[in-house]
Amino acid sequence: MIFDRFLASPEVVRVLDERAFVQAMLDFEAALARAQAGAGAIPAGAAEAIAAACDASRFDVDAIVVEGGRVGTIAIPLVKALTAAVAKIDAEAALVVHWGGTTQDVLDTAQVLVARRALALVDRDLSVLIPALLKLADAHGDAPMLGRTLMQPAQVISLGFKLAGWIAPLVRAQSRIRQAGAAALQLQLGGAVGTRAAMGEHGDAVAATMAASLDLRLPPAAWHTQRDELVSLGCELGVLAGSLGKIARDISLMAQGEVGELAEPSGGGRGGSSAMPHKRNPVAAMTALAAAVRTPQRVAALLAAMPQEHERGLGNWQAELAEFGGLLASVHGALAALTLAADGLQVFPDRMRRNIDALQGLVFAEALAMRAAREIGKSDAHHWVEGLSKEAVSSGGHLRDTALMALARDERLRARLPAAELAALFDADAPARHASALAAPQLAALAAHAEELRRDPPWQTHL
Known part of the structure; x- marks a missing residue:
């Protein structure tokens, strides 16, 4: 959809698009065949023939998606097309394509693989946005400004105090998303009802080898209808979107012409108007706010899809598949926009002080x-x-x-x-110094924690 792409980043669109998802499904099939060969369940030659055919560029992705809608899952036309491609290489190998796996195995694992790349983008950009905001605090943190409650001027704070309130939720979100991701990024391999019965004695060894080769966590059992860990990750992403939206809301309010305390970077037509040449619209804030509006419904859909029937859900699991990618795209779109803006965010301390003075004490x-x-x-x-x-x-x-x-x-x-x-008592610098003194130890702790996170990124090798 055009506006989904408009509100997303080109990078996240690339890792979540149809071809990327189909390639992730094929990565599952190649890993499955090789693991089965390693366990002695299928011939090694057959595994290599299957793996050689697992290249999305060899398949008509659009046709697979359309046919998937007709038959109920894109896994069926993909496995059919893969089997035909393998048969051209090795007719015997074609007999063991997708052997012992099921539709949900390949789709869930593919979802996890593409989500990992999207999470790598999220984690990377948090490690850019947070230091950019800390840099603003170093440069302008002592500037007195109005603290506002219920949309009205309240008391004097400092910009550093405000920035600490922006940064802290981002650092916490980065930590929690890593924890949730570590749990949710796991192999799905259960076969028809989660028992891996078709693979018999080879099932556990195949699963362990596949998890290692795909660099995914090996769960204790199939999670076909146990959606708590994936949905928990989705909830953490939704919280991050809300925190980004809060920052965007503040920026948009402070950038209003009659307030004039901040401005997003401009140039090259950024933030312009088709009718009013003087306009300087906060487009990064706009994108982040759009994500903050959209992500609660996506998270709600994930939660609503959790009561799944018996050993395989009908409709609810499919809804989850559709919503999760959109959630990732929205969150990274917001984060990428604010990351780009933060590096050039302009601060106007003189205007902040004039706004204080204009309120007659x-x-x-x-x-x-x-x-x-x-x-x-x-x-x-x-x-x-x-x-x-x-x-x-x-x-x-x-x-x-x-x-x-x-x-x-x-x-x-x-x-x-x-x-x-x-x-x-009417000296604006006094309450600002007090606010900055409160914020200083928090900002120092946040900077140290953010640096620890930056030095140890969990998913960057998968980009």
């Missing part, structure tokens, strides 16, 4: 009330500052100046709260 009202409460009690202090805030809004003045004038009129409070101390 109202974002310091809590600090003023807390300090006054030490002298006159919390309730009276709250009432006092509430009145001052209304006066500042009405007059268009600054809360600091309004408070200083009120202080001058209040003999009791004036004796307890020096004017210089009151004025200092």
Whole structure:
């Protein structure tokens, strides 16, 4: 579909496309034949003839997909085409193509093989995006900016504090996806009902050899209707998409012209408008937000497909196959877009400070009330500052100046709260320093953890 590709990355489209999936199915068939030959179940010559024919470029992939829709699975037309190709090489070998395996074995294992390459892309790009955001924190982390709650200005924080809130979920997601992937990336080989009965005494040895040759985990049994580990991986991918969407949402809001605190990189027509030459649209945020909208439904479909009938599901397993690739494509599309943008993300500290100043000091009202409460009690202090805030809004003045004038009129409070101390409460750098001090150890720990993850990528050799 055109918009699936539009919202995905070219790399993930390539590892998930029809030809890549068919080649993964053929990789299963080649590994099955060689493992059976190694166990003495079929002749070695037959295994090599089968493996030699397992090249997707030799097959009409589109015809196999269309025929698969007619007969109920793409495995049947593929095995038929493979058998015919092997027969041209060795008629005897054609008799043992796909011997002892079943449709779900080849499709589940192929799904795992293509998913591993997509996960390698996800893991690789997380190890690029996270350091890019850490670099922004190093360069601009102390900059004061507005913290916003319920879409309204609240108090002053620092950019580093905000970035820590972006980075932490990404580091956690990378760790959890690795753990979930280690469990889910496993061989499927159970035969008709999961017992490998057709292979008799050779079944266990064939499975062990296949798992080793395909570099997949060897499960204790077939998982034809045990979908928990694969679905758990899907859930972790959905959580990552949500975390990417949160970052994208913040970027898009901070990049609004009237806010102007961040801007995505531009140039070469990126972010342009077909009608308005001045536009600079946050297209990376757009892509990530689109993924955040779409992935919950895909994850929900995976969860909904889990109650599968007996030893082989009807309709639910097929729905899972269709959704899982789309989930991977959406997640990597979002990640790739934000990774590209993060390296050139522009920060405007002066605009951040102007946005603070434009609020007439109202974002310091809590600090003023807390300090006054030490002298006159919390309730009276709250009432006092509430009145001052209304006066500042009405007059268009600054809360600091309004408070200083009120202080001058209040003999009791004036004796307890020096004017210089009151004025200092409106220094934007003070709460920003506090926020940065809170964020600093977290950012240091995240940087160390991210570096450990970067040094030990689990799936990059399969790209």
